[in-house]
Amino acid sequence: xxxxxxxxxxxVDLNARLNNLKRAGxxxxxxxxxxxxxxxLPPILSTGDGGELITASYGLGTPHPSGYPLYVQLGKxxxxxxxxNIGIRVELLSVFFSIFTLYLxxxxxxxxxxxxxxxxxxxxxxxxxxxxxxSFFGQSIVAxxxxxxxxxxxxxxxxxxxxVINGYDRRIQYFASLILGLTLSGHHxxxxxxxxxxILYLFYLREFLKNLPLSIxxxxxxxxxxxxxxxxxxxxxxxxxIPVSDWNSFLNVFLRxxxxxxxxVDLPAYxxxxxxxxxxxxxxxxxxxxxxxxxxxxxxxxxxxxxxFKKSKKLFIFILLSFMVYSIFLAKLTFxxxxxxxxxxxxxxHQYFIPxxxxxxxxxxxxxxxxxTFFEKFNLELLKKTxxxxxxxxxLLMIFDRLTDQHQxxxxxxxxxxxxxxxxxxxxxxxxxxxxxxxxxxxxLKLVGRYREDICHITLxxxxxxxxxxxxxxPYKFYRGLFPEFFGGDLIDLAEKKRYYSIIAISEKHPLxxxxxxxxYFYSFIxxxxxxxxxxxxxxxxxxxxxxxxxxxxxxxLTHRTDDSxxxxxxxxxxxxxxxxAKANETPEGKEIVFDQxxxxxxxxxxxxxxxxxGYENEKYINIYYAxxxxxxxxxxxxxxxxx
Amino acid sequence: xxxxxxxxxxxxxxLVMRAFISQYDLIEKAKRVENPxxxxxxxxxxxxxxxxxxxxNKEAIEGILDRCKTLKESEHKLYCYETxxxxxxxxxxxxxxxxxxxxxxxxxxxxLKTEEMIKWKYNSLSEKDRQSIYNYHMEIxxxxxxxxxxxxxxxxxxxxxxxxxxxxxxxxxxxxxxxxKNLFAGLAGYFIFFGLWLLGLxxx
Numbered sequence: 001x002x003x004x005x006x007x008x009x010x011x012v013d014l015n016a017r018l019n020n021l022k023r024a025g026x027x028x029x030x031x032x033x034x035x036x037x038x039x040x041l042p043p044i045l046s047t048g049d050g051g052e053l054i055t056a057s058y059g060l061g062t063p064h065p066s067g068y069p070l071y072v073q074l075g076k077x078x079x080x081x082x083x084x085n086i087g088i089r090v091e092l093l094s095v096f097f098s099i100f101t102l103y104l105x106x107x108x109x110x111x112x113x114x115x116x117x118x119x120x121x122x123x124x125x126x127x128x129x130x131x132x133x134x135s136f137f138g139q140s141i142v143a144x145x146x147x148x149x150x151x152x153x154x155x156x157x158x159x160x161x162x163x164v165i166n167g168y169d170r171r172i173q174y175f176a177s178l179i180l181g182l183t184l185s186g187h188h189x190x191x192x193x194x195x196x197x198x199i200l201y202l203f204y205l206r207e208f209l210k211n212l213p214l215s216i217x218x219x220x221x222x223x224x225x226x227x228x229x230x231x232x233x234x235x236x237x238x239x240x241x242i243p244v245s246d247w248n249s250f251l252n253v254f255l256r257x258x259x260x261x262x263x264x265v266d267l268p269a270y271x272x273x274x275x276x277x278x279x280x281x282x283x284x285x286x287x288x289x290x291x292x293x294x295x296x297x298x299x300x301x302x303x304x305x306x307x308x309f310k311k312s313k314k315l316f317i318f319i320l321l322s323f324m325v326y327s328i329f330l331a332k333l334t335f336x337x338x339x340x341x342x343x344x345x346x347x348x349x350h351q352y353f354i355p356x357x358x359x360x361x362x363x364x365x366x367x368x369x370x371x372x373t374f375f376e377k378f379n380l381e382l383l384k385k386t387x388x389x390x391x392x393x394x395x396l397l398m399i400f401d402r403l404t405d406q407h408q409x410x411x412x413x414x415x416x417x418x419x420x421x422x423x424x425x426x427x428x429x430x431x432x433x434x435x436x437x438x439x440x441x442x443x444x445l446k447l448v449g450r451y452r453e454d455i456c457h458i459t460l461x462x463x464x465x466x467x468x469x470x471x472x473x474x475p476y477k478f479y480r481g482l483f484p485e486f487f488g489g490d491l492i493d494l495a496e497k498k499r500y501y502s503i504i505a506i507s508e509k510h511p512l513x514x515x516x517x518x519x520x521y522f523y524s525f526i527x528x529x530x531x532x533x534x535x536x537x538x539x540x541x542x543x544x545x546x547x548x549x550x551x552x553x554x555x556x557x558l559t560h561r562t563d564d565s566x567x568x569x570x571x572x573x574x575x576x577x578x579x580x581x582a583k584a585n586e587t588p589e590g591k592e593i594v595f596d597q598x599x600x601x602x603x604x605x606x607x608x609x610x611x612x613x614x615g616y617e618n619e620k621y622i623n624i625y626y627a628x629x630x631x632x633x634x635x636x637x638x639x640x641x642x643x644x
Numbered sequence: 645x646x647x648x649x650x651x652x653x654x655x656x657x658x659l660v661m662r663a664f665i666s667q668y669d670l671i672e673k674a675k676r677v678e679n680p681x682x683x684x685x686x687x688x689x690x691x692x693x694x695x696x697x698x699x700x701n702k703e704a705i706e707g708i709l710d711r712c713k714t715l716k717e718s719e720h721k722l723y724c725y726e727t728x729x730x731x732x733x734x735x736x737x738x739x740x741x742x743x744x745x746x747x748x749x750x751x752x753x754x755x756l757k758t759e760e761m762i763k764w765k766y767n768s769l770s771e772k773d774r775q776s777i778y779n780y781h782m783e784i785x786x787x788x789x790x791x792x793x794x795x796x797x798x799x800x801x802x803x804x805x806x807x808x809x810x811x812x813x814x815x816x817x818x819x820x821x822x823x824x825k826n827l828f829a830g831l832a833g834y835f836i837f838f839g840l841w842l843l844g845l846x847x848x
Contacts, residue, residue, distance in 0.1 A: 027650075030651070030654075031654055034651070034654045034655055034658055035658050038655065038658040038659050038662055039658070039662055043666070043689065043692065043693070044692060044734075058790065059789070059790055059791060060791045060796060060799070060845070060848055073799070073800050073803050074800075076796055076799075076800050077800040077801075077803075077804070079737070080737050080738045080797065080800075081737060082694075082696050082737040082738070082739075082741075083656070083659055083660065083663060083694065083695060083696070083737075084659060084663050084692070084693055084694060084695075084735070085692040085693075085694065085731075085734040085735050086734055086735075086736070087734070088659075092655060092659070095655060096651065096652075096655065099651050099655075100648075100651070103647065103651075170818070171814050171815055171818055171819075174814045174818065175811070175814050175815070178810055178811070178814065182807075214818075218810065218814070221810055221834075222810075224838075225803070227842070227845075228845060231842065231845040231846055232845060234846075235846070237789075237791065238789045238790055238791065409662075412689070416685075423723050426760065426764055427722075427757045427760040427761050427764070428757075428761055445730075447789070448733070448734060449730040449731075449733055449734050450729065450730055450733045451726055451727075451729075451730035452726055453784045453785060454757050454781060454784065474789065475787065475789070478780060478783050478784045478787060479784075481776070481777075481780040482777070482780050482781075482784075496766065497764075497766040497767055498764075498766045499764075499766075499767075547717060547719055548719070550679065550681045550720070551681065551723070553685070
């Protein structure tokens with residue numbers, strides 16, 4: 001009897017050890033994901049909002065609406081880390097939230113399965129699939145708030161699942177209320193979880209209503225993070241995109257009213273009009289699914305839904321509703337154009353749907369688990385042992401794609417491009433930017449990096465106006481002395497002194513068109529009075545190009561290894577630099593080449609035409625021009641590939 | 645909690661690893677290139693991968709300063725000094741590593757900028773403007789618009805503090821039956837941290 005008991009204990013112990021061994025797979029998987037993410041982080045800053053968010057975090061300021069107070073404060077927190085530079089530290093936030101999101105994906109799948117070793121393998125499969133999918137990977141390595149948003153959404157989903165599986169618990173309701181409040185201090189799409197949660201709590205209506213007053217209190221507590229906007233807006237600080245000083249300006253920033261019909265109040269209404277738009281929303285969303293997970297994932301998704309339905313109707317309704325809200329409904333609001341262009345795919349398709357991809361992977365994981373249950377049922381031992389291993393290895397193959405399209409470990413472009421523009425300018429110049437991509441990086445370099453503080457960086461909000469934002473030229477009292485012409489309103493005088501530069505080539509739409517002309521100058525344009533002497537300018541131009549030629553850096557635009565759309569655009573913008581240097585080094589006997597193209601600024605384009613005589617002296621710059629142009633082909637952007 | 649610590653340790657470990665490898669690699673590249681402007685660029689990048697106590701930090705700073713001396717054009721010298729100063733600001737955390745270098749660099753930079761502005765023939769500036777221009781540049785270089793280190797730390801730690809206090813109240817205080825001790829402790833923590841958070845944001 002004793003011997004039989006001992007054998008039984010040994011068997012149980014062995015089984016537990018085997019289970020532990022299988023469970024040990026999650027930690028190496030997470031460690032590997034962290035390793036890949038860390039080595040893929042842009043070394044200084046990422047493009048797009050990256051520069052702005054890093055600057056706002058460092059300066060405890062306010063970035064673009066809705067102000068993202070939680071992200072900014074956490075960014076400040078992590079910027080104290082004595083390692084690397086401020087840019088890469090803030091980027092780490094995305095890695096942390098990404099890993100925590102993956103952890104929640106794991107727990108959700110595991111909890112919604114039968115919590116055995118097969119459920120475990122399915123959960124690890126979901127984690128790896130999501131981690132190396134195109135957009136999730138891309139958002140995990142840049143200074144942006146989308147993984148923070150996904151984390152909150154997954155936390156709310158997990159809270160709902162906990163209620164369904166373990167029964168109603170008022171503490172979970174309070175916790176969900178707190179998190180819902182916090183979502184309003186980040187990307188507002190996180191708050192859309194209120195719909196599936198409300199539907200779920202209808203199943204527990206009595207308890208829900210009983211605990212509603214305290215839940216509202218916790219919600220308000222979470223929401224109070226937004227007090228940050230008001231408090232920091234009252235003070236003069238390093239950086240504020242739109243300062244908040246009273247109730248109206250608070251609503252303006254918090255509700256994103258500056259975006260007109262895309263404001264947080266007006267946008268949701270768009271989901272209930274023009275129902276034909278749902279067709280495009282569905283089509284476009286399916287395109288994203290195909291690009292991120294391939295269509296092979298869809299059968300597993302359907303099996304996952306069947307498993308959920310079998311397991312619990314409440315669970316099925318809750319998860320399906322959450323998925324629909326973050327996929328088709330959100331696509332209707334933001335992504336229902338008939339043919340999304342490269343910009344829409346990058347700004348919307350690549351960013352907004354991260355929570356839906358996390359839910360998609362949860363359901364796929366359950367689909368895989370459903371298949372395992374068949375193996376179990378029909379006693380297919382061999383398949384039971386081999387499929388989990390294959391299931392984990394299969395999504396790992398995607399890493400090879402990610403290392404060639406999303407890896408930004410050697411992407412210095414956003415930093416070096418801006419730095420070289422600053423370096424090329426004479427002391428005490430005005431540098432005018434238009435559009436986020438150039439402005440945000442300049443703010444980083446000027447306000448965080450404190451590089452070339454003699455330059456007054458101004459940002460143009462609208463190409464047709466002369467309304468500037470002066471975040472890169474503060475405090476005014478110091479700059480007034482260096483720029484009496486600018487602060488006195490005499491821009492022509494500044495242009496005559498050859499200290500007025502911009503990334504914008506002037507077209508007839510520009511208010512200065514009648515009095516000022518633009519000429520290519522390194523990576524930017526110089527503004528000159530229309531009556532200026534051409535010969536004098538050419539003399540100036542040749543001399544300047546020779547002085548700053550050594551700052552020309554084409555290596556970064558030929559080695560960044562990413563398909564990041566904004567990086568490609570910056571590199572294409574730098575093409576004028578190679579032509580400028582070639583022009584300054586031309587010889588009379590060279591063969592004339594005309595570079596006639598247009599530079600796009602949102603809705604319209606500005607002409608760019610320059611003739612260069614190409615000979616032995618300057619041929620190498622033209623070769624660089626073509627090499628950079630080819631390497632930075634905009635169609636390289638993975639989400640756009642299929643559209644071409 | 646153990647899992648969060650595990651993730652944090654892992655992230656730190658890999659970041660230190662990446663930073664250290666990158667520093668080594670970039671310094672080797674800087675040593676190999678002959679063009680001083682390119683060498684400065686590599687040293688700058690090595691410094692931007694700052695690792696406390698790494699011997700490469702100092703090597704990068706010395707490398708930049710050595711190259712600055714070899715540059716002839718004043719605009720190139722300006723680039724060189726500005727690059728070092730900017731790198732040091734970009735690696736600042738709760739202290740500025742090698743802060744003394746910035747103090748030495750500021751007058752050099754202001755002088756170069758003043759010289760450039762006077763030399764710029766389109767400016768119509770003369771020697772009599774030298775001192776006032778120098779002063780403007782020095783004022784800008786000395787001015788630090790970043791928020792107070794101490795109050796920033798107070799505010800961000802307090803933010804984490806009051807959020808954690810609320811979670812503590814929910815899970816440890818509002819049990820069935822209510823755990824009064826935990827509830828009061830959580831509430832006390834919440835009010836203290838919330839107050840400190842507001843104060844920190846205002847003072848920073």
